[in-house]
Amino acid sequence: MFDFIFKRETPEAIKKGNKAIVRIQRFNPEVDEKPYMEEFEVPMTPDTTVLDALHHIKTEQDGSVTFRRSCRHAICGSCAMNINGSNDLACHRPLSESLDYHGKITIKPLPFQPIIKDLVVDRTTFWAQYMKIKPWLIPPDDIPEKEFRMSPEEVEALHNAETCIMCGACYSSCQVVGLNKEYIGPHALLKSFLRTADPRDSIPGERLEIVDGDNGVYRCHTIFNCIDACPKNLNPTEAIETLRKLAQKRLAYEEAREERQKTLNEPIREA
């Protein structure tokens, strides 16, 4: 009755052997002069993920193959890497759907960030940009005994940004980041949007000034790479455009926020 489960379409080549070839870019700066590719053969079932394959290689074949991972279900943001030329999370991606006609998959580290070892990159600039936009909320001084009131619609408007797992897939797909590490970047701009658009935040003006500068929202060339890359289907470009518009009417936005905050402790009246 439930036999449709586990009937996924898999390329012919794999159906036969139940094996996949995993090509991994290796680089250990302690010993290697430059990165090189290495191939491993791994067993595969329809529910094997790319992370499972990497794990198999690490634990059974070559323990020095190095990558980050923790949660295995696309929520901790550790395992973003470049898979067949585009950035994705290894843990939520079925291996069988990632193979070419020779039954191969190619895995490299996220681009535009220095390589620490194999698939592990140095995220220093990524986190520095996150700090630059002050990711923390600054609530108003007048803290109620219970919760601030927010309408379901106000919450909904933040969903796009709230679920960002800081995996960096967007950051490492962004051509602007590739050219200019001073650029705040899609991840941090999305976070800035989350704070700026939150009715509980008291410093939207300051936030808009931060992202309004040289390396902020105007650097974005709306190439949309970040949207394609985001494994959580988020839309940093849209957030950046919103910030851009808000920055243009910053004073009015600040006033509107002050006005909204006057009723933050009152029930939302249903329309």
Next chain:
Amino acid sequence: MPNNTITHDVIVVGAGLAGTWAAMVAAREGVKDIGVLSKIHPLRSHSGAAQGGIAASLSNTRPVAGTGPRGPLEQIPPGEEPVDSPDLHMFDTIKGSDWLGDQDAIRILVDDAADVVYEYEHMGCVFSRTPDGRINQRRFGGHSAPRACFAADWTGHVLLHTIHEQALRNNVKFYAEWYVMNLIIEDNICRGVVAMDVLTGEVHTLRAKAVMFGTGGYGRAFKITSNAFANTGDGVAIAYDAGAPLMDMEFVQFHPTGLYRHGILMSEACRGEGGYLINNKGERFMEKYAPDKMELAPRDLVSRSEQTEINEGRGVMEDGQGIFLDMRHLGREKILSRLPQVREIAINFVGVDPIDAPVPIQPTAHYSMGGIPTTVDGQVIANAAGDPVVGFYAAGECAAVSVHGANRLGTNSLLEASVFGRRAGYAIAEFVKGGAQLYPVSGDPAERQRQRIKSLLDRDGDELVEHIAQDLKSTMTDNCGVFRDEDRLKVAMSDIKELQERFKHARTMDKGRHFNTDLLATLEAEHLLTFSEVIVAGALARTESRGAHSRTDFPKRDDEDWLKHTVAHKTDDGPKLSYKPVSIDWEKYPPQERKY
């Protein structure tokens, strides 16, 4: 002092909710010099994976009048009777714990719940809302009112990001990707830790006036688990090796809905929103086991019911080891708005869209009730008598305070990590500001750990560490899992002893120093072998069934002999067990039969 020594007023190990709360509060209270170490980046901590919610008796929603206790929920209009209270939350938690929870600690848990949830809200946490703008609440197993405050099904994610951001705002210093290997306790005074900077492979001694552990759970000792790779129970193993006791380690919660074969969690919210459990005959079998609460009976009971169905041949999938979680009747809209993440998980990992088809699941090792025993202020105790280990604190899943006793209710652990992490933060601030000293350490503890690493890397046996870890997980799941008995537990114990021997010759493949995650896995495997022995020893000794510990050879709860906490100390001959009384309010909450 030897080279490579770092000092702080306070060192926190672990950057999940418990550790970060403690650090943030201590910083806010004026402790300037705090270092938080985490073996993975703080935002990767397992707290972020929690889906369903955090409990607090806010009384924001209730079942629509006339629809019965399982009917749809609506916001409670202002001025109308609350449906929930801290007292009710307290009773549910005690009953859920099968009376092994300490009632003084549970009192604090439920009384502080609303305040901690509101504090999250004030710090920017984006909760789902009722139409009039309050925090929305849903049902969860074992709770007799809609009590789970949630942010869709990524509650832990928003809590973790919120508290991390506020810690940054308070200038807490984070050491991301530092692996703590050893705890320094001399003369019952905690003096610091030894940790490896994963990037460089260098080992440092870090001294502090106070050390706090928020190192999370130990579910990785089992084959099928919902836990992240990081949940290897390092903290409990390290504390035990340093002479601190462990409490109630035999109590491990198996969650009823782990994704078939993967173990990845399908949140209890699936059932909270109305999902059914179905066997291969298409029956909602919970009718037989908990006719009143049905699928929303507590986890231990539901997992045992599933396992019974499976053992008696009514499981699904080829090997009959699965059960179906059917959510089709909830409809597309509800699944998309309330359970978007679990839907993606089901699609990505087993290729099933819950909108169209039932999802195969099975019981999965999920939560560690046991851990490092503490007072209600996070102060670690040295023995069953309750004497403190000076300067050593713990909170969250690695600790046993104990609010969960023999079985935790869903949504109570995000609450526990927050409430007791926060309390530990206040206690640590007071301790440090009250003139705590930086005690000297004798010898060179870092050098001892460097030697440990060297000897691990020098071994060239023909067996891989991973195979030993896999064998351990198999025996733990098969012999110390949902159902236990003396024979099986003895098998588990002798397996563990043998695996500890085999480990002495195990080979680590990566011999380098720089970002060596193979070495980390070896150290983690050693920790698994250490505390698994304590789990099995406690389970063997406890000849009764209580909460998550279910002995088929002793199927009844035995309050006469076993209404007490297991306390284990390390000795040369293995764990030495002693017992500690449970804090019970005999007037108000005396032990009762636990029926759902």
